[in-house]
Amino acid sequence: MPARKKDDKQYLTQEGYDKLLKEKTNLIEDKLPTTLERLKEAISQWDISENAEYDTAMSEKELIEGRIKEIESMLVDVEIIKHKKAWWEIRYWSIVTFVDDKDRSHTYTIVWSWEVNVLEWTMSFESPIWVAINGKKKWDIAVVKAPSRKYSIEITKVK
Numbered sequence: 001m002p003a004r005k006k007d008d009k010q011y012l013t014q015e016g017y018d019k020l021l022k023e024k025t026n027l028i029e030d031k032l033p034t035t036l037e038r039l040k041e042a043i044s045q046w047d048i049s050e051n052a053e054y055d056t057a058m059s060e061k062e063l064i065e066g067r068i069k070e071i072e073s074m075l076v077d078v079e080i081i082k083h084k085k086a087w088w089e090i091r092y093w094s095i096v097t098f099v100d101d102k103d104r105s106h107t108y109t110i111v112w113s114w115e116v117n118v119l120e121w122t123m124s125f126e127s128p129i130w131v132a133i134n135g136k137k138k139w140d141i142a143v144v145k146a147p148s149r150k151y152s153i154e155i156t157k158v159k
Helices: 014-043 052-074 128-133
Strands: 010-013 078-081 095-099 105-111 122-124 141-145 150-158
Touching (some): 014 052, 122 128, 128 141, 128 150
Parallel strands (some): 010 078, 105 122
Antiparallel strands (some): 095 105, 095 150, 141 150
């Protein structure tokens, strides 16, 4: 994650903010104590120079602490963005359905880059598709300039 300047404002939806807080709480209250307990047990086995349990627990501890710091930095200067009901035009946090040039339908929610989760069908407003569809309306055709190719999509639904 690139370093943020002190005065960089972070934009999140309420859902994204809540998810980050929940993840941070889970890391601090559950995962870190469990990992520290495993680390303590591994250290009690005396020789830690060739102790796989120790190495694994120490690596996990470092990953957890790194993620906690990453989340804390994301939450430093946050502004919660409210969902706006602009059903006729695509904006941030719109839910957009489009058909690509291979006749496949896709539905995504447009979110801030920190909130992107492909398993939840979200897309960053920094993506090439967002750049193409920003401000468009239902039934508009947009040309996506992806790094590998250029293609057209037709917007079929906007919520």
